[in-house]
Amino acid sequence: MKKGDRVFSLICMGLGLWLILESQKFEYLTKFGPGPGFLPFWLGVILGLIALFAFVGTFSGKRKNETNEPRLPGWGSLGRIGLIMLVMAGFAFFMNGLGFILTVFLFVTILLFVLEGVNILKSLFFGVMFSAFIFLIFRYWMELDLPRGLLGI
Amino acid sequence: MDSFHSLMQGFSTVITPFNMGMAAMGCFFGTLVGILPGLGPSATIAMLLPLTFGMDATPAMIMMCAIYYGAMYGGSTTSILVNVPGESASVVTTFDGYQMARQGRGGVALGISAIGSFFAGIIGTIALIMVCVPLSKFTLKFGPAEYFSLIVMGMLCIVFVGGKSISKSLMSGVIGMALGTVGIDVIQGAPRFVYDVPELMDGVSFIVVVMGLFGIGEVLVSAEERMKIKTINVKLRDLWPTVADVWQCKWAILRGSVIGFFVGALPGAGATIASFLAYGIEKGVAKNPERFGKGAIEGVASPESANNAASSGAFVPLLALGIPGSGATAVMLGALMLYGLKPGPMLFHTNPDFVWAVIASMFIGNVILIFMNLPMIPFFAMGLRIPYRYLYPAILLICIIGAYSLSNSVYDVWVMLIFGVFGYFMKKYDIPGGPMVVALVLGPMLEYNLYRALALSHGNLATFVTRPISGTLLAIAAVMVVVMTLKAGRMKKVLVEEKDE
Numbered sequence: 297m298k299k300g301d302r303v304f305s306l307i308c309m310g311l312g313l314w315l316i317l318e319s320q321k322f323e324y325l326t327k328f329g330p331g332p333g334f335l336p337f338w339l340g341v342i343l344g345l346i347a348l349f350a351f352v353g354t355f356s357g358k359r360k361n362e363t364n365e366p367r368l369p370g371w372g373s374l375g376r377i378g379l380i381m382l383v384m385a386g387f388a389f390f391m392n393g394l395g396f397i398l399t400v401f402l403f404v405t406i407l408l409f410v411l412e413g414v415n416i417l418k419s420l421f422f423g424v425m426f427s428a429f430i431f432l433i434f435r436y437w438m439e440l441d442l443p444r445g446l447l448g449i
Numbered sequence: 450m451d452s453f454h455s456l457m458q459g460f461s462t463v464i465t466p467f468n469m470g471m472a473a474m475g476c477f478f479g480t481l482v483g484i485l486p487g488l489g490p491s492a493t494i495a496m497l498l499p500l501t502f503g504m505d506a507t508p509a510m511i512m513m514c515a516i517y518y519g520a521m522y523g524g525s526t527t528s529i530l531v532n533v534p535g536e537s538a539s540v541v542t543t544f545d546g547y548q549m550a551r552q553g554r555g556g557v558a559l560g561i562s563a564i565g566s567f568f569a570g571i572i573g574t575i576a577l578i579m580v581c582v583p584l585s586k587f588t589l590k591f592g593p594a595e596y597f598s599l600i601v602m603g604m605l606c607i608v609f610v611g612g613k614s615i616s617k618s619l620m621s622g623v624i625g626m627a628l629g630t631v632g633i634d635v636i637q638g639a640p641r642f643v644y645d646v647p648e649l650m651d652g653v654s655f656i657v658v659v660m661g662l663f664g665i666g667e668v669l670v671s672a673e674e675r676m677k678i679k680t681i682n683v684k685l686r687d688l689w690p691t692v693a694d695v696w697q698c699k700w701a702i703l704r705g706s707v708i709g710f711f712v713g714a715l716p717g718a719g720a721t722i723a724s725f726l727a728y729g730i731e732k733g734v735a736k737n738p739e740r741f742g743k744g745a746i747e748g749v750a751s752p753e754s755a756n757n758a759a760s761s762g763a764f765v766p767l768l769a770l771g772i773p774g775s776g777a778t779a780v781m782l783g784a785l786m787l788y789g790l791k792p793g794p795m796l797f798h799t800n801p802d803f804v805w806a807v808i809a810s811m812f813i814g815n816v817i818l819i820f821m822n823l824p825m826i827p828f829f830a831m832g833l834r835i836p837y838r839y840l841y842p843a844i845l846l847i848c849i850i851g852a853y854s855l856s857n858s859v860y861d862v863w864v865m866l867i868f869g870v871f872g873y874f875m876k877k878y879d880i881p882g883g884p885m886v887v888a889l890v891l892g893p894m895l896e897y898n899l900y901r902a903l904a905l906s907h908g909n910l911a912t913f914v915t916r917p918i919s920g921t922l923l924a925i926a927a928v929m930v931v932v933m934t935l936k937a938g939r940m941k942k943v944l945v946e947e948k949d950e
Contacts, residue, residue, distance in 0.1 A: 300877075300878045301617075304617070304878060311624065315627055322634075322639060323637070323639075326636065326637070328903055329636075329899070329900050329904055329908055330896075330899060331636060331637065332634040332636055332641055335630055335892075335895075335896050336627065336630050336641065336642075339626055340627075342623055343620060343627070346616055346619045346620055347620060349616065350616040350617070369673050377673055380668075380845075381870065384845060384866055387849060388862045388863055388866065391849075391853075391859065391862075403842065404842050404846075408838065408839075408842070412838040414838065426842065426843070426846065430846065430850070438500060438503075440500070440854055441854075441857055442850070442853070
């Protein structure tokens, strides 16, 4: 847990430093008050300082109820999450080209068949059902302008 | 009398088939997300928000509010039947609710939680009117300096009360505020942190951030291990508590309602803290406190009343001050702005029809919920039997549709996915997302009021402390900082001593 806190503090310190540097590109003060660079600069300073204190704090005494158990799951579960994200990224990548409804079919079928181990017929069935549901509710009833893709569906 | 007349006007606005339908739909979705672990009201409201863009603000807000308090009703179901809280606000209900279910009194626990929630919802809404109307008149005196100080105080409150670790909450809040600086700045109209990405000109959409952090992030946490839920079956005829049961809980419900409302009205405190506090107090005043944790019916009635009253209380800062006190109200505040309304005390004067219709809908929503919950809980509970592997693709798809519909652009989907990954790691490392979302909404408001206050005072910083209301708010904020610092120091000392021992 402490390792995770340290990493988060370090990321925040970096982010704070980056905010301070980037804020220099904008005017700090105008005639009557703060300029566009004012808030980012001070946010950078505050974030950097809090992160520094938090980082130093991770080296002090162990807290009550604190365990050394890793927060992240094993590689198997992480791989599963990675695959879900990959399938979602694929959805975002292909939805304009293939059309929303077809992408939903592929998304659901792949998730169920590859990740969840559902048999192919059942996966295809749920793929079709989800696509039909999305079509009826969101395209037909709510008239949302979802991408139609090459096939026009 | 004025308020009563306005409320009646509000009822006349709500009692149309469409508005009633939206209230019922909100109650249904709210109960459903409350029951299903892994998806909260903030993400649900954000997901459904883009789908309401075609309609008026009133029915849309009626639905969003109903989702919020409906989730509080539904949250108890999983706590009682599965020992897994559907909502963080229902964690404490597992203590006695699940024990009651194991003793064969699960139906009674569900029934008393619905009855308690109903009374708390009604009491909370009456209190909302009693507090909100005078408060909104008082806050009409607020200028930019007062708003700046109020936002500072509200932010500190959210940070100090909200998360487990103050430093993590602070960092989360500051990152949210930094995200709020992206886009065209409010002072000179200069693009900040845009890096030639045209979509960033409009800033980072808080709706996309909420869907990512609380929607995708939660799904990833739940999907990481194949979730299996075993429920305790309840029959419809077992759902009605006896008159003696209800009578036994009368003070628990009342105490829970009062505590819940006031805690809920504090920015950052919210329904979770309200339910824990109400449970603690109930145990403290009980003649036989040893019954608690072993299936005491008051141990269910009190926290369930508190979390429902807290959801009414959460509307006080939103409606009277125009600042959100939680993630869900932050989404609603943003929604109001998207509908072209200006949240804050002026709302009571510029859009009284809207405000009173929303308040009136809370009374009607609570009535719908008690009728929906008591007879239909076994049916809702059946939803828990749907395997998670079929449920999470549906949640992910609704998130994608919600993000895409914001501006019919895949860009928002990508941003949501990125925040989904952040949300997963934040959840895993106990970094609260609430302060980030609230700060993302409040950041631009803070900057705008800071600039206006300084412009009006010709750059005089003393304006923040010399104006009485602003000075008082900043003094409260300063006291909060000192108290929390001392408390943190004392805790550290105790921990070091513990380590030395």
